[in-house]
Amino acid sequence: MKSLLVLICGVLCLGELNAQKAYSALPKYAAAQVKEDAWVLKKVLEANHPSLYWYTPKEQLDSAFEQLCNSFTDSLNEIEYRNKIAQWVALIKCGHTTTLYSKQFIKQLPQFRYPRFPLQIKFWEDSAVVLSNGYFKDSIIQRGTIVNSINNKPISFYRDSLFKQIATDGYAYNHQYQTLSSSFPDGFKQVFGVDSSYLIGYQNQVGKEDTISLGNFIPAPRDTSINRPRPTQRPPSLSKRQLRLLAIRSLSIDTITHSAYIRLTSFSKGNLKTFFRRSFKKLKKENIEHLILDLRENGGGRITNSIALTKYLKQTPFKIADSVAAISRKFKYGKYIQSSWLYWLAMNLGASKAADGSIHYKRFERHYYQPKTRFAFKGNTYLVQGGYTFSAATMVVGALKGQENIQVIGEESGGGQYGNSAMHIPHITLPNTKLRVRLPLYRMVINQNLQKGRGIEPDIKILPSSYAIRMGFDPKMAAIQALIKAKNN
Numbered sequence: 001m002k003s004l005l006v007l008i009c010g011v012l013c014l015g016e017l018n019a020q021k022a023y024s025a026l027p028k029y030a031a032a033q034v035k036e037d038a039w040v041l042k043k044v045l046e047a048n049h050p051s052l053y054w055y056t057p058k059e060q061l062d063s064a065f066e067q068l069c070n071s072f073t074d075s076l077n078e079i080e081y082r083n084k085i086a087q088w089v090a091l092i093k094c095g096h097t098t099t100l101y102s103k104q105f106i107k108q109l110p111q112f113r114y115p116r117f118p119l120q121i122k123f124w125e126d127s128a129v130v131l132s133n134g135y136f137k138d139s140i141i142q143r144g145t146i147v148n149s150i151n152n153k154p155i156s157f158y159r160d161s162l163f164k165q166i167a168t169d170g171y172a173y174n175h176q177y178q179t180l181s182s183s184f185p186d187g188f189k190q191v192f193g194v195d196s197s198y199l200i201g202y203q204n205q206v207g208k209e210d211t212i213s214l215g216n217f218i219p220a221p222r223d224t225s226i227n228r229p230r231p232t233q234r235p236p237s238l239s240k241r242q243l244r245l246l247a248i249r250s251l252s253i254d255t256i257t258h259s260a261y262i263r264l265t266s267f268s269k270g271n272l273k274t275f276f277r278r279s280f281k282k283l284k285k286e287n288i289e290h291l292i293l294d295l296r297e298n299g300g301g302r303i304t305n306s307i308a309l310t311k312y313l314k315q316t317p318f319k320i321a322d323s324v325a326a327i328s329r330k331f332k333y334g335k336y337i338q339s340s341w342l343y344w345l346a347m348n349l350g351a352s353k354a355a356d357g358s359i360h361y362k363r364f365e366r367h368y369y370q371p372k373t374r375f376a377f378k379g380n381t382y383l384v385q386g387g388y389t390f391s392a393a394t395m396v397v398g399a400l401k402g403q404e405n406i407q408v409i410g411e412e413s414g415g416g417q418y419g420n421s422a423m424h425i426p427h428i429t430l431p432n433t434k435l436r437v438r439l440p441l442y443r444m445v446i447n448q449n450l451q452k453g454r455g456i457e458p459d460i461k462i463l464p465s466s467y468a469i470r471m472g473f474d475p476k477m478a479a480i481q482a483l484i485k486a487k488n489n
């Protein structure tokens with residue numbers, strides 16, 4: 001236990017590194033104020049979070065909280081405070097319980113983005129590879145370069161340090177890898193601050209370790225004084241609405257291979273039910289035999305949209321979960337919870353109390369949804385998933401995995417296969433700093449027969465590679481195209 005407390009203390013003190021060199025202009029909050037905010041957060045979570053001790057025992061979480069409060073010995077700005085709070089919140093191991101900046105700070109965030117660390121780095125398992133270099137004319141550190149160290153510290157030090165701020169479902173660590181890969185320069189600056197230069201240890205073209213010094217990255221301002229020639233004929237352009245929809249969902253068809261590709265990045269917006277109906281109608285009309293459904297960027301959204309998609313692909317009746325339960329529909333600390341009256345109303349109208357006092361959303365526990373008969377797709381389906389595949393997207397993959405005509409390709413999903421805490425997710429707003437924390441109200445056990453704490457494992461596992469990144473091709477899509485070609489032959 002003593003070693004555990006030392007570890008927790010070390011984790012919570014990470015935020016005390018030199019990150020503040022970049023944020024010295026931010027207002028500060030007294031130690032008493034940030035401590036009060038921490039206690040408010042703890043009380044709200046204890047009163048309403050359905051899975052607070054699902055993965056982390058109460059004794060361990062309480063010990064970590066005591067260490068957190070003991071670290072509040074001086075005033076802190078919002079960056080410093082979030083660094084500390086986020087690491088305690090991440091110990092809950094709930095991917096829907098995340099720490100957000102205040103609304104006021106979000107408005108100011110663009111002015112704090114630069115200068116920053118110059119390299120975007122892709123992480124997986126024990127690998128770290130450059131995705132892009134802010135100094136794009138650099139002929140040495142290019143896309144695909146393997147990074148071993150920064151400022152004489154192994155790259156694993158930075159990975160493990162920043163992992164401690166990223167919430168995930170149980171032990172589905174692939175979500176942390178994916179999140180870190182998309183936000184490394186910002187995460188680096190937030191925790192470690194900025195230096196005038198960085199010593200990068202990398203693997204050169206002949207496979208030997210070498211070093212190079214890179215400065216902070218600040219994008220060059222655009223020169224508006226240059227008169228650029230205007231094209232005589234403008235290419236047809238898409239409206240803003242069309243661009244927004246394409247960013248959420250798209251369909252492309254290859255009539256030569258009788259295959260289709262659907263990319264879905266969310267289940268929240270995009271008029272998806274209409275999109276699904278039109279898309280599957282078109283698949284039937286074009287006699288499509290192979291469907292690639294890419295959910296690698298899909299972090300979830302509305303369960304009703306995920307159900308609508310599953311109906312076109314599932315061949316047997318299905319239900320959402322074995323159990324969907326909240327610990328209470330009372331909001332003792334409702335003044336800190338966004339629209340608490342609205343969630344109180346929804347929980348009273350849509351859920352009912354069980355004998356043990358818990359509140360159950362019984363429709364999702366009992367109702368079986370029927371597959372579509374018209375426009376249902378019964379050909380070969382390839383579900384592509386990764387660390388960003390989360391929440392409602394994981395539910396789609398979980399419902400379809402194991403079906404004879406379905407293959408799951410890629411990496412372990414970010415969302416838990418056994419279950420998660422989700423459904424209604426208001427924000428907790430802390431009274432002094434206005435920092436926000438998302439609060440899921442229902443514990444959803446999707447399939448009680450599966451392993452708790454891990455994501456969905458693919459049928460065909462394909463990890464990233466430095467070669468694929470350097471050459472700019474997608475190994476997962478290449479593998480699927482090979483499967484389609486073999487089946488067509």
